[in-house]
Amino acid sequence: xxxxxIVAGAGVIGGMVARELTKYKLNVCILEKxxxxxxxxxxxxxxxxxxxxxxxxxxxxxxxxxxxxxKLYETAKMLHVPHKQxxxxxxxxxxxxxxxxxxxxxxxxxxGIQGMSxxxxxEARALEPELSEAITLVLNIxxxxxxxxxxxxxxxxxxxxDNGATLKTNFEIAAIQRANGIYTVTAKDGQSVQGRxxxxxxxxxxxxxxxxxxxxxxxxxxxxxxxxxxxxxxxxRVSRTIFQVPSKEGKGILxxxxxxxxxxxxxxxxxxxxxxxxxxxxxxLAIVRNLSKKSVPGVDYRQVITSFSGVRASVATGDFIxxxxxxxxxxxxxxxxxxxxxxxxVAIAEYAVEILGSIGLELLANPAFDGTRxxxxxxxxxxxxxxxxxxxxxxxxxxxxxRCEMVSEGEIRDAIRRNPPAHDVDxxxxxxxxxxxxxxxxxxxxYVMKLIAEENGVPMEQVTKKGKDSNLATGRI
Numbered sequence: 314x315x316x317x318x319i320v321a322g323a324g325v326i327g328g329m330v331a332r333e334l335t336k337y338k339l340n341v342c343i344l345e346k347x348x349x350x351x352x353x354x355x356x357x358x359x360x361x362x363x364x365x366x367x368x369x370x371x372x373x374x375x376x377x378x379x380x381x382x383x384k385l386y387e388t389a390k391m392l393h394v395p396h397k398q399x400x401x402x403x404x405x406x407x408x409x410x411x412x413x414x415x416x417x418x419x420x421x422x423x424x425g426i427q428g429m430s431x432x433x434x435x436e437a438r439a440l441e442p443e444l445s446e447a448i449t450l451v452l453n454i455x456x457x458x459x460x461x462x463x464x465x466x467x468x469x470x471x472x473x474x475d476n477g478a479t480l481k482t483n484f485e486i487a488a489i490q491r492a493n494g495i496y497t498v499t500a501k502d503g504q505s506v507q508g509r510x511x512x513x514x515x516x517x518x519x520x521x522x523x524x525x526x527x528x529x530x531x532x533x534x535x536x537x538x539x540x541x542x543x544x545x546x547x548x549x550r551v552s553r554t555i556f557q558v559p560s561k562e563g564k565g566i567l568x569x570x571x572x573x574x575x576x577x578x579x580x581x582x583x584x585x586x587x588x589x590x591x592x593x594x595x596x597x598l599a600i601v602r603n604l605s606k607k608s609v610p611g612v613d614y615r616q617v618i619t620s621f622s623g624v625r626a627s628v629a630t631g632d633f634i635x636x637x638x639x640x641x642x643x644x645x646x647x648x649x650x651x652x653x654x655x656x657x658x659v660a661i662a663e664y665a666v667e668i669l670g671s672i673g674l675e676l677l678a679n680p681a682f683d684g685t686r687x688x689x690x691x692x693x694x695x696x697x698x699x700x701x702x703x704x705x706x707x708x709x710x711x712x713x714x715x716r717c718e719m720v721s722e723g724e725i726r727d728a729i730r731r732n733p734p735a736h737d738v739d740x741x742x743x744x745x746x747x748x749x750x751x752x753x754x755x756x757x758x759x760y761v762m763k764l765i766a767e768e769n770g771v772p773m774e775q776v777t778k779k780g781k782d783s784n785l786a787t788g789r790i
Contacts, residue, residue: 316342316479318674319498319508321486321522323347323733324355325462326650327514328469329388329662335476336684337666338677342506343470343478344498346485346518348780349740350733351466353516355655356743357591357623358538359567359580360462361554362386363653364401364454366421366429367564373633375424377657377664382456384659389460392468393688395572401457401554402437404608405450413558414450421454428455441551443611457554461572462655463743467733469658472686474732476679481506482736483780486515489525491641510643510674512665517588517626519634519648526641531634531648534627535588538580539597541605544616544751547576555608564652566604568612573746578605578612580623591622618751625651633657635664637672645669689731689744692724714764715757717750725761729768736769738762739779762786 320331323345334341345352362385368374389396405411414431421429430453437451438444474480487501489511499505515522520533554569569577581597602614628634628649638644647665654661670676688694692710695703704711710723728735728744735741738748741761748754748761762776762785777783 314340314507315495316340316506316508318342318510318512318669319344319496319506320512320514321498322514322516322519323350323466323470323480323482324353324514324516325351325466325469325655325658326516326647326661328466328473329658330512330514330647330665331473331478332469332476333662333666335473335478336679336682338679341473341478342508343473343480344484344486344506345480345482348482348737348777349735349743350470350480350482351463351743352779354623354625355466356463357540357621358462358625358655359540359569359577360460360571361401361567361569361655362396362398362458362460363656364421364429364457365424365426365653366403366417366452366454367559368424368653370420370423373635374653374657377633377660378653379425381653381657381660384663385460385656386458388659389465391684392465392472392686393690394461394465394468395690396458396460397572398456398458399553399570400453400455401556402441403452403454403556403558404437404444404448405558406445406447406607407449410558411450414452417452426454426456429453441553441555443550443609444555445608445610448608459554459569459572460655465655465658467744468686471732472684475686476682480733486522486525489522491526494643496643510669511645512669513638513644513646513648515648516650517624519626519646523638523646523648526638526644528638528640528644528646530639531628533588533649534629535585535590535624536582536627536651537585537590537597537622537624538582539593539601539622540577540579540620541598541601541614541617542619542621543576543578543612543614544618545574547613547616548574550576550609550612557604557608566601566608568605568609573749576612578602585624588624588626591624593620593622597622619753627651633661635661635668637668643672645672689724689727692721693719714760715745715747715750717752718746720745720747720757722764725764726768729765735765737765737777737780737783738785741765758785
């Protein structure tokens with residue numbers, strides 16, 4: 314089969330581009346080198362819906378951020394992705410940093426951001442009592458929010474698949490050739506896919522994909538961001554996302570609640586050797602602990618339940634790259650999508666598809682397109698009476714597999730069956746939160762493995778943690 318469009322990369326950008334393409338009468342194929350979607354920066358970032366005050370005016374970042382905020386809130390509702398418009402505060406510590414607050418305020422106005430205000434330290438502490446006494450001036454951005462980035466990615470790809478798109482995982486692109494107007498994209502293992510147009514959404518590897526068609530006009534600078542995730546007992550420290558005055562390296566260390574009521578602190582912004590350098594370091598996590606306590610001194614780091622690192626894809630210009638490739642027809646680069654890429658993802662997808670239309674892709678509306686998705690968390694939103702009635706008819710939803718997060722067998726089986734299906738333990742984890750609690754899967758993992766094995770008709774020895782060679786069991790004793 315020759316697809317109309319091949320999307321390289323199943324992160325949040327690739328997922329949203331694919332979903333946008335299925336609004337039209339097009340055959341779309343998504344290629345992902347990992348065993349599941351959302352395995353790069355889309356699963357390892359702050360999950361912040363940025364208020365739009367930070368990007369330099371007139372840049373693509375500024376335009377996409379400003380346009381993307383309302384579009385993301387709307388899309389999250391349609392796809393039943395957990396999110397909250399909780400607002401954010403940017404904090405200055407002393408007179409030396411206060412001018413930056415005024416500059417960010419003016420920049421936000423220039424970017425078209427409404428509703429911002431400047432607060433004194435005392436006014437900010439009236440809103441967030443645990444803020445440091447050293448904070449003297451604060452930029453308040455009510456339009457900002459938080460969202461689950463990996464659930465957003467899963468929902469975007471799943472909705473694209475529900476509307477006809479094809480997903481191919483474990484497809485690591487090794488070569489791209491074009492002949493007679495058709496691209497042939499070949500994987501390392503020899504399998505290949507053909508299409509008329511290609512959209513490069515390969516994140517930290519997008520420069521390598523672009524170079525395969527002769528466009529080496531940009532080089533990705535990989536920067537690692539390390540995070541600490543704390544137990545839900547710490548999630549009440551703040552209700553808003555707390556930033557410090559940003560530096561040239563990024564928006565700095567934040568302290569933020571998550572949509573699941575944990576507390577998240579980080580990230581660092583350290584340049585790393587490769588795009589796959591996602592290890593955490595003692596030095597990096599020490600920076601996170603020390604600088605986050607500068608904003609919220611009471612954070613109790615004895616309550617850390619996990620740490621992680623994600624690599625963001627930056628370029629020297631500091632802006633997004635969303636444009637047709639140089640020296641290659643019918644190929645669009647959507648690259649260098651670092652912060653605020655998550656906030657901008659829906660706007661970026663719309664812009665990328667507009668570019669495809671401008672270079673020859675025929676965009677005929679798909680009357681069968683359905684932009685909504687059933688709520689995967691419906692059982693948790695029921696009253697006790699509704700749950701009892703539902704469980705009486707569907708007993709699997711009454712068997713709790715993950716006690717920390719109260720995830721049932723029914724929810725796990727749904728995650729294995731629903732687009733895009735979970736094939737491994739981490740895939741189930743990202744879709745249901747099974748294994749994300751205090752014990753980090755210590756109790757529920759064997760049960761999750763058993764369900765995956767049953768649903769796929771394979772022995773337990775073939776069930777992996779995250780695909781490839783991450784097998785969890787070697788045999789029965």
